[in-house]
Amino acid sequence: MGSIKKKTGLYYIVNTVLVALLFVILLVLINTGVINRYNTQILTFVCINIILAVSLNLVTGILGQLVLGHAGFMLVGAYASALFTKNIGLPLSVSFPISLMLGGLLAAAFGVIIGIPALRLKGDYLAIITLGFGEIIRVVSYNLEITNGAKALDGIKSLSSRQNPSPMFIYGYLTAAVIIVLLFTFGRSRHGRAVISIREDEIAAEAMGVNTVYYKLFAFVFAAFLAGIAGGLFAHNYGTIDPAKFDFNRSVEILIMVVLGGMGSITGSVISAGALTILSEKLREFSQYRMILYAVILILVMLFKPSGLMGRYEISIPGLMHRLVRKIRDRKKVAKTGEA
Amino acid sequence: MHLLEIKDLGIIFGGLQALNDLHLVVDDKEIVGLIGPNGAGKTTVFNLLTGVYPPSGGAIRLEGNSIIGKKPFQINRIGIARTFQNIRLFKYMSVADNIKLAMNHNMKYNVVSGMLRLPSFWREERAIDKKARELLKIFDMEELADQMASSLPYGQQRKLEILRALASNPKLLLLDEPAAGMNPTETRDLMEVIRRIRDRFNVAILLIEHDMSLVMNVCERLYVLDYGNLIAAGTPEQIRTDEKVIAAYLGK
Numbered sequence: 019m020g021s022i023k024k025k026t027g028l029y030y031i032v033n034t035v036l037v038a039l040l041f042v043i044l045l046v047l048i049n050t051g052v053i054n055r056y057n058t059q060i061l062t063f064v065c066i067n068i069i070l071a072v073s074l075n076l077v078t079g080i081l082g083q084l085v086l087g088h089a090g091f092m093l094v095g096a097y098a099s100a101l102f103t104k105n106i107g108l109p110l111s112v113s114f115p116i117s118l119m120l121g122g123l124l125a126a127a128f129g130v131i132i133g134i135p136a137l138r139l140k141g142d143y144l145a146i147i148t149l150g151f152g153e154i155i156r157v158v159s160y161n162l163e164i165t166n167g168a169k170a171l172d173g174i175k176s177l178s179s180r181q182n183p184s185p186m187f188i189y190g191y192l193t194a195a196v197i198i199v200l201l202f203t204f205g206r207s208r209h210g211r212a213v214i215s216i217r218e219d220e221i222a223a224e225a226m227g228v229n230t231v232y233y234k235l236f237a238f239v240f241a242a243f244l245a246g247i248a249g250g251l252f253a254h255n256y257g258t259i260d261p262a263k264f265d266f267n268r269s270v271e272i273l274i275m276v277v278l279g280g281m282g283s284i285t286g287s288v289i290s291a292g293a294l295t296i297l298s299e300k301l302r303e304f305s306q307y308r309m310i311l312y313a314v315i316l317i318l319v320m321l322f323k324p325s326g327l328m329g330r331y332e333i334s335i336p337g338l339m340h341r342l343v344r345k346i347r348d349r350k351k352v353a354k355t356g357e358a
Numbered sequence: 359m360h361l362l363e364i365k366d367l368g369i370i371f372g373g374l375q376a377l378n379d380l381h382l383v384v385d386d387k388e389i390v391g392l393i394g395p396n397g398a399g400k401t402t403v404f405n406l407l408t409g410v411y412p413p414s415g416g417a418i419r420l421e422g423n424s425i426i427g428k429k430p431f432q433i434n435r436i437g438i439a440r441t442f443q444n445i446r447l448f449k450y451m452s453v454a455d456n457i458k459l460a461m462n463h464n465m466k467y468n469v470v471s472g473m474l475r476l477p478s479f480w481r482e483e484r485a486i487d488k489k490a491r492e493l494l495k496i497f498d499m500e501e502l503a504d505q506m507a508s509s510l511p512y513g514q515q516r517k518l519e520i521l522r523a524l525a526s527n528p529k530l531l532l533l534d535e536p537a538a539g540m541n542p543t544e545t546r547d548l549m550e551v552i553r554r555i556r557d558r559f560n561v562a563i564l565l566i567e568h569d570m571s572l573v574m575n576v577c578e579r580l581y582v583l584d585y586g587n588l589i590a591a592g593t594p595e596q597i598r599t600d601e602k603v604i605a606a607y608l609g610k
Contacts, residue, residue, distance in 0.1 A: 200473045207472030207479065208462045208486075211451070215459050218448035225408055225442075226460045227434035227526055236469075330450060 032336040037195055048184045055183050062255050064295045065190030066248050071275040071291035072284050073244035079281035081237040082217030084145040087152025088245055088272050093264035094128050095121030095246025096253040097165050100174045110175050118250040125246025129239040137234045159261045170260035174253050186255050213237050280326030285333045359422050361386050361562050367416035376402050377586045389563045391577035398583040400566045404532050408440050409433045439528035441519045443535045449508035456507050457490040460525035513544050533565040537572050549576050
């Protein structure tokens with residue numbers, strides 16, 4: 019028992035060091051100009067998509083409910099946080115983090131309002147109703163004055179500038195890292211077990227004392243909160259937002275990242291969100307064909323690995339190293355006994 | 359006062375009276391059987407007891423308190439746990455996690471301490487891990503603790519489901535066809551297991567079963583249902599010679 023804790027403790031430390039190392043390397047590359055401003059923006063976008071994918075994974079992969087309106091929550095967070103920083107009159111370095119929180123909270127409030135009626139449904143019906151709610155949010159924002167409708171809300175200031183290209187990336191990276199850690203620890207706590215048990219068998223979970231209504235709503239609202247934060251980052255990364263950026267296709271794009279990475283695998287979502295974002299940005303010249311590419315990738319994965327790249331498993335570098343060391347040791351042992 | 363008291367219980371599905379005026383009591387530490395031909399309404403009784411359906415009429419009391427209108431998870435917490443006819447394990451959770459899930463509501467740490475791995479998380483998780491492994495030892499399954507539940511053979515899955523129900527610390531354990539799909543040797547083992555559970559956990563057991571050798575051997579009292587009606591109640595000897603029961607099973 020003690021050794022198990024020691025091992026997890028070691029894993030935590032190694033993972034933290036690796037994440038910090040990657041952060042420092044990227045930061046140095048950005049500040050020395052090896053990664054230019056355009057690519058820095060893409061890297062920030064990768065972080066935003068990672069947040070969206072892992073948060074949708076909480077609902078779709080870990081809770082097991084199909085949701086198609088994730089972009090709607092992102093929209094709420096984006097507008098709330100953009101309007102806040104535009105109108106509050108505080109310096110951006112103060113108002114930006116507050117606005118992210120605010121965007122998340124407002125998206126969570128929408129999550130409660132939508133989740134209470136919608137989560138009574140399951141499967142395809144839940145997918146359809148969340149799709150509907152997502153579209154309602156978008157259409158309403160087209161027609162409101164405060165959102166500036168279809169004319170788009172522009173002039174959203176970014177923390178990054180020509181002289182200092184890194185702040186948005188720092189925010190994106192650290193937020194994504196913290197969210198991944200929180201979702202990971204959540205999945206391995208008593209609350210995470212309750213959420214997973216609903217995916218596995220809702221009737222049995224309820225019969226074993228799990229308040230399924232509460233946990234479904236919790237996971238749904240928490241995912242909405244994270245999508246709201248991602249929306250705030252998105253708005254400030256691009257400077258201009260209009261409702262068309264948060265349409266049904268956006269929801270599907272996020273869902274594809276989750277399905278491709280493996281439902282229930284957080285690291286799978288991270289990998290596929292990163293790969294798909296970079297791929298689609300690099301193929302910008304062929305942007306009309308992007309959805310075709312997505313479709314082809316999805317069909318291939320469904321044909322050859324229906325559970326997604328990672329299935330339900332997580333990948334971790336210390337875990338891989340541990341396995342490698344064991345394999346080498348086993349091989350040595352086999353060699354020794356072979357000689358004898 | 360009886361541990362469980364069912365009075366005039368009935369339920370109507372559309373135009374079908376699936377259960378009619380059921381009277382049934384279970385006392386502390388008793389093993390009671392509920393038998394009857396297919397479609398007699400036995401599983402319906404379990405579903406009513408665990409709050410899956412609301413009854414059309416009648417009363418269900420656990421230790422004198424009515425449980426009608428309570429949700430399934432609330433009924434589990436006040437002391438009725440069940441297994442299912444077709445095993446319902448959490449397949450892609452480990453064996454230990456299946457058991458820990460049932461102990462969940464006895465733990466106190468909140469979402470934030472779980473996410474931030476505060477000391478209360480480690481303390482409670484370590485305690486529950488130990489408890490879950492001890493529970494698995496009862497069926498000599500402690501070595502399987504870290505395997506996926508879906509990887510267990512059928513008999514072990516049945517046992518795990520019983521253990522999971524016990525982990526929620528019930529006063530009354532409902533077993534829905536525990537011997538289904540078992541061979542005669544496994545069934546004999548199961549009889550032993552059921553008695554051992556009763557003695558060790560001080561629970562009363564109400565079980566549905568088609569295997570007559572098991573029912574007649576293990577149960578102290580039996581209730582017989584046919585087409586939603588209670589046609590007989592009594593000790594195994596009385597039931598064995600009851601004409602109505604023989605007619606229901608074999609036809610006249």
